[in-house]
Amino acid sequence: MEFPNIAQEKEKIIDVFSYEEELSAGDVQVIASPYRICPLGAHIDHQGGPVLGMTINACTLMAYIPVDESTVRLRSKNYPGKVKFDLHEISETTGSFWGIYARAAALALKEEYPLERGAIGLLDGMLPGCGLSSSASVLLAYLHALVDANHIQLQPWDYVHLTRWAENKYIGLNNGILDQASIVFGRNGYLLHIDTKEEKVKLLPSAFGETHYRILVAYSGYSRELTTTGYNSRVQECREAAAQLAQYADSSPARILSDVSADVYFKYGHKLAAHICRRARHYFNEVQRVENGLIAWEKGLMEEFGRLMFESCQSSINQYECGSLAIHDLQQIVSSAEGVIGSRFSGGGFGGCVVGFVKPDHAAIAAVDIQETYRKLHPEVAGQAAVYLADSADGVRFL
DSSP: OBOOOHHHHHHHHHHHHHHHHTOOGGGOEEEEEEEEEEEEOTTOGGGTOEEEEEEEEEEEEEEEEEESSSEEEEEESSSSSEEEEETTBOOSSOSOTTTHHHHHHHHHHHTTSOOOOEEEEEEEESSTTSSSOHHHHHHHHHHHHHHHHTTOOOOHHHHHHHHHHIIIIIIOOOOOSHHHHHHHHOOTTEEEEEETTTTEEEEEEOSSGGGGOEEEEEEOSOOOOGGGTTHHHHHHHHHHHHHHHHHHTTOSOOSSGGGSOHHHHHHHGGGSOHHHHHHHHHHHHHHHHHHHHHHHHHHTOHHHHHHHHHHHHHHHHHTSOOOOHHHHHHHHHHHHSTTEEEEEEOTTSSSSEEEEEEOHHHHHHHHHHHHHHHHHHOGGGTTTOEEEEEOBOOOSEEO
16 A cells, blocks of 8 residues: 555645635645654664664645644544643643643744744644654655744754754653654655654665655554653663763763763673663664664665664563564564565564565565455454554655
């Protein structure tokens, strides 16, 4: 199954929104904020580790108009209810559960900029809550709309910092900058190498282009809310590992694992509690996989790149200890499908998707086989589980 054509979906959302609000279609603006995949760099961005990201042609669409008052009024095609609040009196805790993201975006922006003009908008996510960073996607859509409405000038990294601030402080997710940076800097046809510690992004073209692979997205049918899983506890365990390793090495205090050298880990890691040691082992091995993946990608060695993806996923299971029965089953099915080059969990691994690369001449059949096999194994989500074929796409943008 292919994702919907974004240009066609733009026209649909404009038609619905302009009809509901009795607007001229020409006055409606539309933001496309894509989802992202992370082939390598699992669970290490919050520790300052390097990651690889890519934006795809599935996204959050936001149709909106700025208004000359401080009211924000929103409706979502994916969730029930409406969201309405005043920019001068924003509650951090009340209202529709999906509306917390709009309020978080406004609160983060208000930390540094005055907000006087609100917006009326309609949201439509192609696969919300699926583990492809739809939360960062929708936050960036809200930020772009409010920035436009209030004539604020921001740089790309400003959007990354604001989105992370919204998630850390107001959503309660202790994540890094993989999601935000991927969606802000994404470019059609490129893999991103993101240095999350130094905040640098490098665009990496494939040695042979997308003619040698398709992106496969297998949705488990189980949405996940990372703040209610073990995500934050894993982040804390990594921080504990960093602090303890620095103490053992009698070095400067370390807040995150990128503050500690691999040599220190390999010398003192055995002193850590077993589960803390596993988190650190995953981090340092994943950093090396990212570096090896860079070389493989630039040389066009897709089989080698895929092997690293499989290793990353096994480390997520055995060392980082995340996932669920359904997502483990789905990974096994995807990785065993003919033509799949490499695959791993997407997002926090506590539900959501498995993403991978598949050979183009096997892509359609592999997608059907994966979907049918998984639905038979998990009939309780047969109506929601689906497999999509995707392509790389540009990052967040006005259409």
